[in-house]
């Protein structure tokens with residue numbers, strides 16, 4: 001029997017099959033780190049002694065470490081217009097991870113009721129880059145219908161879409177509005193440090209409209225910085241708005257990190273306001289990280 005892993009807790013998995021939800025363990029060899037079963041995995045169940053076990057995991061389209069999930073088609077990268085204040089470098093890394101894994105990415109700016117101006121500023125920045133942007137408020141309901149329509153279109157073809165972002169940006173609150181049948185736990189923002197409290201602890205997939213939607217645990221900035229690296233050679237392509245300047249720098253070995261606008265077409269585009277400076281900053285930070293990374 002085949003199914004999709006929708007949930008996992010303490011070595012037990014919930015697999016959605018044609019015969020309904022089956023709770024089972026994974027076969028011994030699927031417990032080692034490198035072969036660990038992920039939420040989103042397409043799996044085959046066996047029942048050697050009458051009890052179902054996950055026997056095989058189908059080859060994955062992609063797999064992320066943060067959030068831990070496999071076979072994603074779409075990633076909604078979520079930031080808040082108000083608290084917690086977004087770290088654009090973290091957002092840009094998340095978008096880059098989506099690009100390098102062939103996952104279609106969009107930006108969701110939540111809490112527009114908290115700071116409308118900031119919401120518009122972030123939205124404008126990423127529309128310029130070329131990403132679909134949704135500005136929403138789970139309090140006023142603003143923007144929810146547009147996001148719902150986008151989500152429905154992605155799910156209709158059987159896709160899996162996840163919402164990811166820092167803790168406290170409002171992912172679970174938003175999913176409670178988007179998905180009729182779910183009521184996820186949500187948490188307050190810590191007043192002292194202005195960060196979320198990691199309310200969502202596990203990835204879970206919800207069947208919806210022909211596909212699956214995932215809520216994911218919010219990451220802390222520090223933690224996220226240590227995960228999901230990709231080869232330096234893929235960095236340029238991970239910033240889609242850089243593509244127009246490919247091969248246009250004076251020197252073929254231009255790194256687009258410190259070269260001046262006379263030499264570097266990317267730097268010139270930043271100077272001319274065609275590429276947001278914050279995106280170039282994120283590129284430079286990621287470049288330094290990936291270049292120095294040796295322990296793959």
Ligand SMILES: Nc1nc2c(ncn2[C@@H]2O[C@H](COP(=O)(O)OP(=O)(O)OP(=O)(O)O)[C@@H](O)[C@H]2O)c(=O)[nH]1
Nearest residue numbers: 138167168169170171172173186187198199200218
């Ligand atoms: N003003 C306002 N507050 C919101 C909005 N959306 C969520 N919140 C609040 O933000 C806080 C965090 O919301 P959650 O939905 O738990 O955030 P999360 O992203 O799921 O956080 P983690 O599970 O820790 O990753 C809660 O107090 C929500 O009520 C919004 O649109 N406007």
Ligand SMILES: [Mg+2]
Nearest residue numbers: 171172199200
């Ligand atoms: Mg949550």
Ligand SMILES: [Zn+2]
Nearest residue numbers: 249254256264
């Ligand atoms: Zn260059």
